[in-house]
Amino acid sequence: MKIIVVGAGISGCVCAWRLERAGHEVTLLEKGRGVGGRMATRRMEGARIDHGAQFFTARDPRMLELLSHWQKENAVTPWYDHIPGRPDLPTGHRYRGMDGMTSPAKILAREFRVETRFFVEHIYRNESGWSVEEKGGEGRMLKSDHLVLTIPSVQLLDLFQRSEYELDDFTLSRLRSIRHTRCLAVLGIMDRPSMLEHPGTITHPVDEIDWISDNQIKGISEDPSCTIHASDEYSQKFWDAPDPERIPQLLSVTEDQLGVKITSWASHRWGFAKPVVTFGASHWHSSERNLTLAGDGFGGERIENAALSGWDAADSIIL
Numbered sequence: 565m566k567i568i569v570v571g572a573g574i575s576g577c578v579c580a581w582r583l584e585r586a587g588h589e590v591t592l593l594e595k596g597r598g599v600g601g602r603m604a605t606r607r608m609e610g611a612r613i614d615h616g617a618q619f620f621t622a623r624d625p626r627m628l629e630l631l632s633h634w635q636k637e638n639a640v641t642p643w644y645d646h647i648p649g650r651p652d653l654p655t656g657h658r659y660r661g662m663d664g665m666t667s668p669a670k671i672l673a674r675e676f677r678v679e680t681r682f683f684v685e686h687i688y689r690n691e692s693g694w695s696v697e698e699k700g701g702e703g704r705m706l707k708s709d710h711l712v713l714t715i716p717s718v719q720l721l722d723l724f725q726r727s728e729y730e731l732d733d734f735t736l737s738r739l740r741s742i743r744h745t746r747c748l749a750v751l752g753i754m755d756r757p758s759m760l761e762h763p764g765t766i767t768h769p770v771d772e773i774d775w776i777s778d779n780q781i782k783g784i785s786e787d788p789s790c791t792i793h794a795s796d797e798y799s800q801k802f803w804d805a806p807d808p809e810r811i812p813q814l815l816s817v818t819e820d821q822l823g824v825k826i827t828s829w830a831s832h833r834w835g836f837a838k839p840v841v842t843f844g845a846s847h848w849h850s851s852e853r854n855l856t857l858a859g860d861g862f863g864g865e866r867i868e869n870a871a872l873s874g875w876d877a878a879d880s881i882i883l
Contacts, residue, residue, distance in 0.1 A: 565588050565589070565709045565710060566588070566589045566591075566693075566707070566708045566709045566710075567580075567583050567588050567589065567590050567591070567708055567709065567710045567711070567712065567881070568590075568591050568592075568593060568694065568696055568706060568708040568710075568711050568712070569583070569590060569591070569592045569593070569712040569714065570592075570593045570684055570696070570711070570712065570713045570714065570715055571593075571594065571601070571713065571714035571715040571859065572592055572593075572594035572596070572598070572599040572600065572601060572669070572673070572678065572680075573600065573601025573602060573603070573669075573714060573859065573860070573870065574600070574601060574603055574668070574669055574867055574870050574871045574874065575601075575714040575858050575859045575860065575862075575863065575870045575871065575873045575874035575877070576592055576594075576601075576712070576714035576858075576859075576874060577592070577599055577600075577669045577672040577673055577874070578630065578672065578871045578872075578874035578875050578878070579712055579714065579856075579858060579874035579875070579877045579878045580592045580672070580673075580676045580712075580874075580878075581672040581675055581676065581878075582874070582875055582878035582879070582882070583676075583712075583878045583881060583882070584675050584676040585675070586878070586882045588881075590676040590677065591676070591677045591678075591679060591706060591708070592673070592676055592677065592678045592679070593679050593682040593684060593696065593706070594678065594679070594680045594681075594682060595680075595681065595682060595683040595684070596680065596681070597680055597681065598666065598670075598680060599666070599669040599670060599672075599673045599678060599680075600616075600665065600666040600669040600670070601616075601669075602616035602617045602834065602836075602837070603616060603617050603620075603661070603665040603666055603668065603669055603867065604616035604617075604665065604666060604832075605661065605663070605664025605665050605666040605667075605784070606751060606830075608751055608753060608789065608828075608830060609753050609787070609828065610786070610787050611753055611779065611780075611785045611786075611787040611788070611789035612663065612664050612779060612784045612785040612786075612789070613664075613751045613779050613784075613785065613789050613790075613791055614660070614661075614664050614665045614777070614779060614782070614784060614791060615749045615751045615791050615832055616665065616749070616832075616834060617665055617867050618660070618665070618765075618775065618777060618791070619643055619658035619659060619660050619665075619867075620658070620659050620660075620665075620668075620866070620867035620868055620871075621656060621657065621658060621659070621866060621867070621868050622657070622659065622868060623656075623868065624868065624872055626872060626875050627868050627871060627872065630668070630871060631659065633671070634667075634668045634671055637671045638662060639661060639662050639663075639667040639668055639670070639671045640659050640660065640661055640662060640667065640668055641659065641660060641662055641783070642657055642658070642659055643658045643659060643660040643763055643782065643783075644657075644658055644762065644763035644765075645657050645658065647763065647765060647767070648761060650767065658763075660782060660783070660784065661784070662784075663784060664784045679704070679706075681701060682698050682701065682704065683698060683699045683700065683701065684696055684697070684698065684699070684723060685697050685698060685699030685726065686723075686726055686727045687711065687723065687727045687729060688727065688729075689711075689729070689853070689854070689855075692707075693707060693708055693709045693710075693854065694707065694708045694709070694710070694711040694854065694855075695707050696708070696711070709854060710854045710855070710856070710881060711854065711855050711856070712855075712856045712857075712858065712877060712881070713855075713856070713857050713858075714857075714858045714859040714873075714874065714877075715859065716744065716835075716836040716859065716861060717739050717740070717742040717843075717859075717861045718836070720739060720857065721736075721739055721740065735848060738843050738844060739843065739857075741841055741843075742839065742841055742842060742843055742861040743839070743840050743841040744835070744836040744837060744838060744839050744840065744861070745796035745799070745837045745838045745840055746796055746799040746800055746803060746833070746834065746835055746836075746837055747774070747793050747794060747796065747799050747833075747834040747837035747838075748793075748794040748798065748799040748802065748803070748810060748811075748814070748831060748832075748833060748834075749791065749792065749793055749794070749831065749832045749833070749834060750791070750792035750794075750811060750814050750815065750818075750829055750830070750831055750832075751789070751790075751791060751829060751830045751831075751832065752789060752790045752791075752792065752815070752818065752826040752828070752829040753787070753788070753789055753826065753827050753828045753829065754778075754788035754789060754790055754822065754824040754825070754826055754827070755788070755824055755825040755826075755827050756788060756824055756825075757778075757780060757781075757788050757824075758778045758780075758781070758788065758790070758822035758823060758824050759822060759823035759824075760778050760781055760822060761781075762781060763781065763782065764777055764778035764779075764780070764781025764782050765777045765778075765782075766821055768795075769817060769821050770817055771795060771797070771798075772794060772795055772797075772798040772813060772814065772817070773792060773793065773794055773795060773798075773814060773817055773818070774793045774794065774795045774796075775791070775792070775793040776790060776791070776792050776793075776818050776821055776822070777790065777791045778790055778822065779791060788824065790818060790822060790824075790826070792814050792815075792818050794810075794814055796837070796838075798810075799833075799837075803833065807831055810831075811829065811831055815829065836860075836861075838860075838865050839860050839861050839864055839865055840865075842861055842862060842863070842864050843857075843861055843862045845862060846858070846862055846863050846869075846872060846873045846876040846877075847862050847863075847873050847874075847876050847877040847880065848862070849877065849880035849881070856877045856880060856881060857877075858873040858874050858876070858877035859873060859874075860873065863876075
């Protein structure tokens with residue numbers, strides 16, 4: 565069966581990987597330049613910086629299977645199991661990508677066809693299956709027997725509206741109820757190594773910041789660099805503000821915490837950072853419509869839950 569998966573976050577990548585291994589012909593479509601979604605790593609002035617999700621856990625047997633696969637490919641490694649001086653935080657192994665958080669997704673994507681810079685404008689369904697139309701670009705039109713959508717719920721609802729495609733009221737209501745936090749992220753180049761100890765992270769140093777990490781101590785960057793994640797409240801407040809208004813306070817706190825000077829930086833806005841209200845099930849599947857929906861808005865917070873949403877979605881199609 566020909567299957568199109570839209571969205572190259574970890575849900576989409578795991579789903580496509582499972583389906584391809586089950587013998588289906590899979591094409592994954594992604595509007596961005598590469599796979600991984602929030603498992604994002606960027607090169608900046610010679611440094612490598614994880615600016616989205618910082619780690620993943622592996623507790624479920626299915627996630628342990630993925631972990632084993634990634635370890636065999638030398639794509640992931642343990643990072644830490646606790647933060648010194650923070651007994652209030654949960655313990656347990658956290659893993660990182662060997663070359664950044666995109667590494668696991670890239671390993672999965674080697675096994676199926678990926679079309680990047682493909683913004684899905686419309687979807688159509690008729691007796692012969694699904695047609696997926698690209699906006700701009702090369703004007704590509706792809707066809708499949710089954711369609712899997714793993715994009716954020718807001719984008720999903722917009723796609724349905726543009727395509728004049730309707731679901732039942734109950735399902736639409738559950739999709740509309742999904743809520744995510746927002747996160748302003750800062751990628752910083754530091755003038756020297758920070759004074760942090762392993763694992764090189766600080767959580768919630770002030771109300772405005774949820775997370776600071778040193779990518780050099782983390783082990784993914786040869787050059788000193790840091791990642792800053794603003795809190796949801798701060799991010800919401802300054803979401804549309806210009807960088808000169810919203811970034812200096814984050815830099816000042818980070819410099820004090822790390823004992824460095826940030827010599828250059830870039831910002832990124834994560835509009836769908838963490839799901840705080842989910843669909844209420846790991847995925848949605850209709851064999852009659854040949855349509856499946858998945859993603860972290862279904863699976864819930866944490867990379868592991870998002871990955872398992874994609875796994876469950878694939879299994880519904882396979883079974």
